[in-house]
Amino acid sequence: MLGLIASIPYWAQSLLRVLGGIVAVLLPAGTIVYVFLFKMMSFMQSRLGPMEAGPFGSLQLFAEVGKWLQKEDLYPERADRFIFKIAPLIVLSSTFLLVAVVPFGPDAWFTDFEAGVFYALAVSSVSVLGILIAGWSSANKYSLLGGLRAAGQLIAYELPMVLAVIGVVIQAGTMNLQQIVVAQNAGSIFGWDGLGNPYILTQFVGFIIFMIAVQAELTQTPFDMPIAESELVSGYMTEYSGFRFLIFFIGEFATAGVFALIASILFLGGWGVPFAWFGWTSIDSVDNWMNVVGPLIMFTKMMLLVFVIMWVRFSYPRFREDQLQRFAWKVLIPLSLVNIMATSVLKVAF
Amino acid sequence: MSPFLRSYLTVVWFGLAAFLLGGLLLWVASLLRPVKPNREKGMPYESGVDPVGEGWSQSQIRYYVFALLFVVFDVEAVFLFPWATQLERYGSFGLVEMGVFVAVLLLGLVYAWRKGVLRWV
Numbered sequence: 515m516l517g518l519i520a521s522i523p524y525w526a527q528s529l530l531r532v533l534g535g536i537v538a539v540l541l542p543a544g545t546i547v548y549v550f551l552f553k554m555m556s557f558m559q560s561r562l563g564p565m566e567a568g569p570f571g572s573l574q575l576f577a578e579v580g581k582w583l584q585k586e587d588l589y590p591e592r593a594d595r596f597i598f599k600i601a602p603l604i605v606l607s608s609t610f611l612l613v614a615v616v617p618f619g620p621d622a623w624f625t626d627f628e629a630g631v632f633y634a635l636a637v638s639s640v641s642v643l644g645i646l647i648a649g650w651s652s653a654n655k656y657s658l659l660g661g662l663r664a665a666g667q668l669i670a671y672e673l674p675m676v677l678a679v680i681g682v683v684i685q686a687g688t689m690n691l692q693q694i695v696v697a698q699n700a701g702s703i704f705g706w707d708g709l710g711n712p713y714i715l716t717q718f719v720g721f722i723i724f725m726i727a728v729q730a731e732l733t734q735t736p737f738d739m740p741i742a743e744s745e746l747v748s749g750y751m752t753e754y755s756g757f758r759f760l761i762f763f764i765g766e767f768a769t770a771g772v773f774a775l776i777a778s779i780l781f782l783g784g785w786g787v788p789f790a791w792f793g794w795t796s797i798d799s800v801d802n803w804m805n806v807v808g809p810l811i812m813f814t815k816m817m818l819l820v821f822v823i824m825w826v827r828f829s830y831p832r833f834r835e836d837q838l839q840r841f842a843w844k845v846l847i848p849l850s851l852v853n854i855m856a857t858s859v860l861k862v863a864f
Numbered sequence: 865m866s867p868f869l870r871s872y873l874t875v876v877w878f879g880l881a882a883f884l885l886g887g888l889l890l891w892v893a894s895l896l897r898p899v900k901p902n903r904e905k906g907m908p909y910e911s912g913v914d915p916v917g918e919g920w921s922q923s924q925i926r927y928y929v930f931a932l933l934f935v936v937f938d939v940e941a942v943f944l945f946p947w948a949t950q951l952e953r954y955g956s957f958g959l960v961e962m963g964v965f966v967a968v969l970l971l972g973l974v975y976a977w978r979k980g981v982l983r984w985v
Contacts (some may be wrong), residue, residue, distance in 0.1 A: 584898040591906035607882035654908035836984035
């Protein structure tokens with residue numbers, strides 16, 4: 515498989531990678547919006563959701579995109595025009611940079627960084643820049659306040675996320691996402707290797723902190739203070755209309771998918787199955803068909819994790835701004851530091 | 865070019881792809897959408913009330929202390945990551961060293977907490 519990839523010229527490899535990346539961003543985003551935002555939310559509220567376009571409304575997304583394409587592109591007269599226009603694209607590019615590091619199979623990866631998870635955490639914060647300049651350039655008091663509020667929340671919850679990941683890095687002994695997957699699937703629990711060693715078992719505290727931080731980074735409901743559509747007129751997005759608004763929207767749900775993919779790599783074993791099932795010992799002995807099955811396993815795990823995110827989103831009321839700041843600084847950060855020290859003590863002791 | 869740099873070049877392509885895809889969609893939209901600006905549409909939206917004064921009004925930035933703390937802990941994370949990958953080699957020596965480092969920073973957080981700057985007023 516790797517030999518096959520190496521025989522293609524570099525420009526064609528890059529083109530294939532980028533096309534794969536676009537699929538890996540848009541396919542989860544579309545599925546998440548239809549399955550969870552349209553259907554699951556409707557069922558939880560005792561209604562049917564979209565039913566007209568296609569069987570069970572499954573073509574609703576295409577109808578929506580068609581609708582958004584025809585909307586007028588408004589901007590405030592005093593807005594900083596150029597920055598106003600590129601802000602949604604910066605948010606979207608953060609998602610694309612993030613998906614570049616996700617491995618989908620033993621050879622099915624876009625990039626194979628040694629510092630994979632470090633890079634992922636770094637580029638995930640590029641979206642904060644897009645949000646800040648979107649709020650600033652709108653020349654609207656609500657948007658400016660909304661942008662500052664969003665930035666305050668995103669930097670507060672970035673720390674618990676980063677610190678929760680360190681526990682996984684200590685256990686795996688590497689930052690490379692591919693090797694983190696291998697370490698989990700080749701591992702064993704007290705000598706029993708039927709399940710591998712998914713880090714959700716040993717890093718359960720880290721997993722919970724990570725998922726809470728992801729919820730906040732995605733500004734999903736208990737933490738949706740930056741947006742608050744009905745009360746605070748969508749914060750930094752107040753002045754956006756038409757397709758630029760839709761790009762923010764796509765970026766939000768695509769990032770939800772990619773964060774779920776990264777969480778599944780860090781805590782649920784990623785694309786792999788426990789290597790003991792098929793007698794594999796290292797990544798080189800993994801059979802070639804895993805390059806096809808791996809992405810499907812990843813997709814299943816992603817849907818599971820996004821289900822949890824959306825379940826919380828549709829169930830809980832919103833945190834107040836001071837509550838969510840207090841929760842991040844006084845609960846999550848001390849807890850994740852304690853988690854790091856406990857993990858490292860156990861790692862050295864065993 | 866080495867494979868190491870090539871994988872970073874892939875990242876550049878991914879970033880460009882986002883701008884190209886977004887630009888393409890916006891271009892398609894520009895062929896389909898109406899363009900009828902007027903003064904009312906160009907006014908900032910403030911829940912239906914005509915806006916007063918500048919859009920870039922002075923506002924209190926509440927979290928400059930949070931931003932400082934963020935930098936402190938982010939730099940801490942930068943030091944923690946390489947240490948975490950090599951912990952097996954360092955053994956208990958590395959553990960004690962990093963324990964002291966984390967404890968000092970945790971002390972800083974406790975100090976900020978006691979000073980009452982972790983309140984969103």
